[in-house]
Amino acid sequence: MRIQDPRLHTFVALSSVLTGVETVQLFGTGQAEAYLVTLGKILPVALLDDLFKRFEALPAEEIEAAVEHQVLDDTRLGCVAQNIILMWYRGVWRRLPDDWRASFGAFPEDENHLISGAAYQAGLQWEIAGAHPIGARHQGYASWSLVPTKPNRRNTA
Amino acid sequence: MSILDRRAIMVDPGVLKNSGHYDAIIVGSGVAGAIIANELAQAGKRVLIVEAATETDRSFKGYSSYLQHFYGQADKDNQSPFPVNRNADMPRSGQLRKLDPLEINSTSYIVQSGPYVTDTVYTRAFGGTTIHWEAKTPRMLPQDFQMQTLFGQGKDWPIRYHDLEVDYELAEREIGVSANVEDQQYLDITFRSSYVYPMHGLPLSYLDQRVAAQIDGSEVELYGERYPLRVRPFPQGRNAIPNQKYDGGKGYQPVGAVASHQIDVGGRCQGNTNCVPICPVQAKYHAGKTLAKAFDTGRVDLLSQAVASRVVIDSASGRVTGIETKLYHDPASPDHHTIMITGTLYVLAGNAIETPRLMLASGLRSSSGLMGCNLMDHAYLLNWALMPQICGTMRGTTCTGGIVELRGGAFRRHQATFSVDIHNDGWGWATGSPASDVVELVDAGNKFGADLRQAIIDRVSRQLLLAFMIEVLPSESNRVSVNPSYTDLLGNMRPVVSFTVPDYTLRGAAYARQFAKTVFARLGAEDHTKYDPSDYGFVTYEGEPFAIRGGNHLAGTHVMGTDKATSVVDTNQRCWDHDNLYLVGAGSMPTIGTANVTLTLAAMAFRSARNMIMQLGRLHAPVQT
Numbered sequence: 001m002r003i004q005d006p007r008l009h010t011f012v013a014l015s016s017v018l019t020g021v022e023t024v025q026l027f028g029t030g031q032a033e034a035y036l037v038t039l040g041k042i043l044p045v046a047l048l049d050d051l052f053k054r055f056e057a058l059p060a061e062e063i064e065a066a067v068e069h070q071v072l073d074d075t076r077l078g079c080v081a082q083n084i085i086l087m088w089y090r091g092v093w094r095r096l097p098d099d100w101r102a103s104f105g106a107f108p109e110d111e112n113h114l115i116s117g118a119a120y121q122a123g124l125q126w127e128i129a130g131a132h133p134i135g136a137r138h139q140g141y142a143s144w145s146l147v148p149t150k151p152n153r154r155n156t157a
Numbered sequence: 158m159s160i161l162d163r164r165a166i167m168v169d170p171g172v173l174k175n176s177g178h179y180d181a182i183i184v185g186s187g188v189a190g191a192i193i194a195n196e197l198a199q200a201g202k203r204v205l206i207v208e209a210a211t212e213t214d215r216s217f218k219g220y221s222s223y224l225q226h227f228y229g230q231a232d233k234d235n236q237s238p239f240p241v242n243r244n245a246d247m248p249r250s251g252q253l254r255k256l257d258p259l260e261i262n263s264t265s266y267i268v269q270s271g272p273y274v275t276d277t278v279y280t281r282a283f284g285g286t287t288i289h290w291e292a293k294t295p296r297m298l299p300q301d302f303q304m305q306t307l308f309g310q311g312k313d314w315p316i317r318y319h320d321l322e323v324d325y326e327l328a329e330r331e332i333g334v335s336a337n338v339e340d341q342q343y344l345d346i347t348f349r350s351s352y353v354y355p356m357h358g359l360p361l362s363y364l365d366q367r368v369a370a371q372i373d374g375s376e377v378e379l380y381g382e383r384y385p386l387r388v389r390p391f392p393q394g395r396n397a398i399p400n401q402k403y404d405g406g407k408g409y410q411p412v413g414a415v416a417s418h419q420i421d422v423g424g425r426c427q428g429n430t431n432c433v434p435i436c437p438v439q440a441k442y443h444a445g446k447t448l449a450k451a452f453d454t455g456r457v458d459l460l461s462q463a464v465a466s467r468v469v470i471d472s473a474s475g476r477v478t479g480i481e482t483k484l485y486h487d488p489a490s491p492d493h494h495t496i497m498i499t500g501t502l503y504v505l506a507g508n509a510i511e512t513p514r515l516m517l518a519s520g521l522r523s524s525s526g527l528m529g530c531n532l533m534d535h536a537y538l539l540n541w542a543l544m545p546q547i548c549g550t551m552r553g554t555t556c557t558g559g560i561v562e563l564r565g566g567a568f569r570r571h572q573a574t575f576s577v578d579i580h581n582d583g584w585g586w587a588t589g590s591p592a593s594d595v596v597e598l599v600d601a602g603n604k605f606g607a608d609l610r611q612a613i614i615d616r617v618s619r620q621l622l623l624a625f626m627i628e629v630l631p632s633e634s635n636r637v638s639v640n641p642s643y644t645d646l647l648g649n650m651r652p653v654v655s656f657t658v659p660d661y662t663l664r665g666a667a668y669a670r671q672f673a674k675t676v677f678a679r680l681g682a683e684d685h686t687k688y689d690p691s692d693y694g695f696v697t698y699e700g701e702p703f704a705i706r707g708g709n710h711l712a713g714t715h716v717m718g719t720d721k722a723t724s725v726v727d728t729n730q731r732c733w734d735h736d737n738l739y740l741v742g743a744g745s746m747p748t749i750g751t752a753n754v755t756l757t758l759a760a761m762a763f764r765s766a767r768n769m770i771m772q773l774g775r776l777h778a779p780v781q782t
Contacts, residue, residue: 144360
């Protein structure tokens with residue numbers, strides 16, 4: 001998979017709406033491909049195709065409301081979309097809920113796991129909060145004593 | 158040539174047979190063992206260190222492998238950098254559960270015999286628990302040494318603060334402590350004139366400053382006495398800016414990362430907020446730094462993957478004649494062979510659980526009967542809240558400042574003291590934040606997109622966690638024992654811990670909770686503290702619920718004293734029963750006050766090392782005719 005891959009762009013564009021973080025920052029984590037590969041290992045191709053097609057069909061204006069109603073509120077796609085949010089913020093895959101698995105399939109790779117040590121460090125939860133992943137990407141001696149940098153309040157994309 | 162290349166450290170067990178040429182055999186490579194090894198070696202003595210773990214982190218590559226292991230663990234508990242080694246197992250806090258009355262849980266390494274379940278841990282690795290410690294290094298208060306005389310509680314030490322003062326300075330040099338004397342002069346803690354710490358203190362975090370802005374200058378009243386409050390920086394065993402006034406103007410050279418080649422890490426603390434379980438850059442002291450100097454003398458050998466299994470005694474003289482040791486070849490296999498290691502002096506430097514465990518497994522209960530008794534650990538009570546403003550939480554060292562004015566006072570006649578840590582890592586210890594916040598916001602809050610992003614800022618960067626480190630006094634029924642029913646893979650008996658949180662401590666906890674509410678109210682912070690009845694550390698006191706956490710400050714189990722009927726070791730940590738055996742570490746401490754134990758046990762190690770050198774001198778002196 002390459003950065004020009006349209007499927008990767010669709011995944012990151014959807015992820016941007018779900019996470020509230022610009023696509024350039026998501027690519028900048030270095031984890032976009034790894035997360036899409038993870039999704040591909042865990043979930044059937046048809047399910048991912050449905051997710052991406054649903055997103056691509058949404059109107060560009062008021063995209064947040066459209067994603068909320070067409071993706072997050074969907075009983076089949078919503079849980080997957082929430083897991084995508086958690087994957088970006090935490091670097092982990094969380095096993096889908098039991099009732100989802102009963103309805104749509106219990107896939108063998110669908111188990112709680114950390115994607116990788118790099119994914120842990122790239123988790124958005126730290127930087128968004130004006131912090132750094134605990135144990136990595138330190139901010140430097142005495143930086144902790146300064147007024148925190150004002151976290152970016154809105155996605156300006 | 159580098160420090161580590163000068164000496165092939167792993168000795169061939171074959172050469173140890175009938176060796177008898179070591180002046181001292183030291184069991185354990187933690188801070189106490191390391192200091193003693195180095196002091197003896199600098200005095201020209203030959204030393205063998207026996208370490209149960211592998212020597213993985215002796216090299217920079219090995220240390221880095223711990224860090225990579227940490228990054229790759231889904232559950233980053235406080236032992237997560239250290240791979241499981243069942244031949245030298247260690248407690249891991251993720252393995253605990255609440256006990257039913259009279260139930261014993263033997264599924265974790267420490268057999269929990271209750272009634273309270275302790276989540277205390279220690280690390281069996283090269284360098285011992287200093288590879289994991291937070292490196293907060295306060296001295297004990299002078300009043301902590303006289304608990305019985307001054308307050309009618311606990312025990313008096315057989316030595317006083319001033320007896321340890323110079324050794325505190327040696328320990329602060331060895332560990333490389335960063336602090337400012339003017340911040341640490343409180344409650345009668347004294348320093349010799351013109352003394353400065355090796356390095357300047359680390360600055361308070363922005364979060365500390367926000368707390369200080371509201372509470373500095375306020376007071377609390379306790380048993381009719383008023384105590385002024387302020388946020389003070391803690392002394393820390395991690396590199397900061399060297400103080401040029403140190404050592405009469407000679408200054409101090411910080412000790413960087415232990416490595417076999419020049420590397421650009423190990424300088425100043427960089428604020429990884431990850432002191433526990435591992436400092437990514439070795440800015441934090443660990444015993445490997447002292448051991449590197451010791452090995453550099455050429456007089457210290459290391460036998461790793463060697464588990465001391467029995468202390469062998471000559472029944473007529475009481476002297477130790479050897480230490481039976483099991484050597485395993487692979488951490489993944491219990492295959493091993495057993496050798497006898499001999500020397501002139503023997504030093505057990507495990508920790509306050511492993512050292513008495515080995516003594517008791519050898520049938521050595523001490524004529525006082527106190528081996529393993531009086532187990533102490535600080536009881537931690539966590540209180541957490543949201544500050545009214547963004548505080549930049551999750552930056553810094555784990556903890557830079559706190560409230561220490563209630564470490565001492567007349568109220569100690571009635572209830573335990575505490576020291577309050579302001580945690581820079583937010584609610585992590587209490588709730589698993591920030592992961593728990595993100596999950597809650599997504600699942601329960603149905604947040605996504607820009608709203609989620611804003612909610613995370615709002616939730617995480619305002620977090621304040623006050624961790625109360627509460628004093629626990631010695632009690633003979635709080636103890637470490639062994640039982641042949643519970644063994645490890647090598648057939649060594651595992652520690653069995655029986656523990657109750659004493660009422661004296663719980664009274665302190667009840668006041669701590671009230672104190673936290675007062676502080677939160679003064680800060681305008683929203684209290685989010687709740688204690689779950691299913692928590693393994695859940696206790697109630699006078700109807701109030703608390704969840705108590707262990708502090709990993711284990712002490713008391715081979716208590717120091719003035720006679721063999723009421724103590725295990727003398728003031729030099731030498732066994733009353735065995736004149737060539739020293740039990741060193743916090744196990745010798747009669748009480749622990751509200752000081753994290755490492756600095757004090759390091760100071761005591763210097764004291765003991767001097768005594769060992771004198772004893773070796775006497776033993777080797779020509780016989781007078």
